[in-house]
Amino acid sequence: MTGWYRFGYKLTWLLARLFFSIRITGSARIPPAGGCILAMNHESYLDPPLAGICCRRPIYYLARKTLLKWPFIGKIFPKVNVIPVDQERADMSALKTVIKVVKAGECALVFPEGGRTETGTMQPAQPGLGLVIAKTLAPVIPMRIFGAYKAFPIGAKRPRPSPIQIVIGEPMIFTEADLTGSGRELYQRLSERVMERIASIELPKES
DSSP states (O other), X not given: OOHHHHHHHHXXXXXXXXXXXXXXXXXXXXXXXXXXXXXXXXXXXXXXXHHHTTSSSOEEEEEEGGGGGSTTHHHHGGGGTEEEEOTTSXXXXXXXXXXXXXXXXXXXXXXXXXXXXXXXXXXXXXXXXXXXXXXXXXXXXXXXXXXXXXXXXXXXSSOOOOOOEEXXXXXXXXXXXXXXXXXXXXXXXXXXXXXXXXXXXXXXXXX
């Protein structure tokens, strides 16, 4: 974990506790080592850093390449494991980087929906996650974030204090037997399986 990543981790945790009363359930389900894929619904810009504080190991993120052009902070993103992606086209280079990272034994966060929801409801899965699964067969840890859309929806100039909770589900294990078919149809089917699992995750009942 680099110095910048450690600093970002601690700062995110502090802000998440102060402004969003963050609650995380199921962190122990994230493997402490080895290649794996975190798959989470995408509600806001808050999602990547909040997913990052769900585990003690560093994770890699996909982010719009235009963010790297921001003054000062844009130069920090590569130091905190950001993988730039061109959202205006099918950016295979970014997905190849994710595959390489996972095969190297690292942990990467992928949003099955591709982009943030505009309505607060989950969007259809895109095939990108399925491609990463097919090429790595790494464990997929489904995660669902609740409350991030209310805190920072598309169009908002800044986030507002609002409770956020992340629930982490049981790992999904894929094998060669799951890779029937080929190409986009296969990748889409794998992504949809994960998206269905994410959608099935519910908030824990209050005791």
